[in-house]
Amino acid sequence: MTTYGYARCSTNENKQDINRQKRELKALGCVDEKNIYWEYESGTKVDRVELNKLLDKVKAGDTIVTTEVSRITRSTKQLCEIIEKVKEKQLKLVIGGFVVDCSKGELDAMTDGMLKMMGVFAEMERNMISERVKSGMANAVAKGKVIGRPITTIENLPSSFIKHYPKYRSKEINKSELARICSISRQTVHKYVKVYESAEEK
Known part of the structure; x- marks a missing residue:
């Protein structure tokens, strides 16, 4: 039985430091850094390379730890799919201090409901951030500022x-x-x- 960690940031290493998550994952039980899968990807992206590698790697009895549900996904639909995968593979999923034990292939209704509620809040937070960004961009455009990514050189x-x-x-x-x-x-x-x-x- 092995403990694996998953860390994710939305932007690149120049804007966000993923090492804080790695340290927290070690504190949560993933002491071997080679078992930590990490990437810089949007939490709404379904096909994430490192997350998919991790879900393919784990076996029955293994544990996946992450610092918070939004690190795994900001999509309620995808969270439900991951929960099914965890049950199918008989894993334990540790989200911060919240333990989801599916080692027997089952999940009690209370834990299932709480986990999905966490997913709803993660998705809602993401939508609120998106709305604030759009509002800020519209305000900037109204003031005559140029919006958009700089040309990559x-x-x-x-x-x-x-x-x-x-x-x-x-x-x-x-x-x-x-x-x-x-x-x-x-x-x-x-x-x-x-x-x-x-x-x-x-």
Whole structure:
């Protein structure tokens, strides 16, 4: 029986430090860092690479720990799907101090209800944040400010990508490995590679 941890932040390492979650996961029982799966992805994204790897890896009797329900997902629908997976695989799910024991393949009605309520609040919080962001953007536009992501250039590529790109270029690692090391998607790696190669050609 093994304890695994899952940590997630929405933006990249330059804006959010995921190490705090890792420390908290160790305090919750996932003492071996190699068993901590982590990524920088939106909590509403369904197909998350590291979460899927973790759910495929765990076996009956294993435990998954996370700091709060919003780290796993901000979608009530996806949370229900994860709960079913936990029951199917007979796992324990620890969310902060809340223990969901499905090691016998079952979940009592009270725990099930509380867990789903936590999911509803996580989704509601996300929607409220989204509404505030949209309101702020509309206000900024009304004041004549330019809204949108800055153009990606070699000057603003993440330091982790710049550091590990030479390994990809020398074929020591492939795009998937580079994406994992940098905690970004393969699509983002492809975009960054094009930016880097275009800069080199100039």
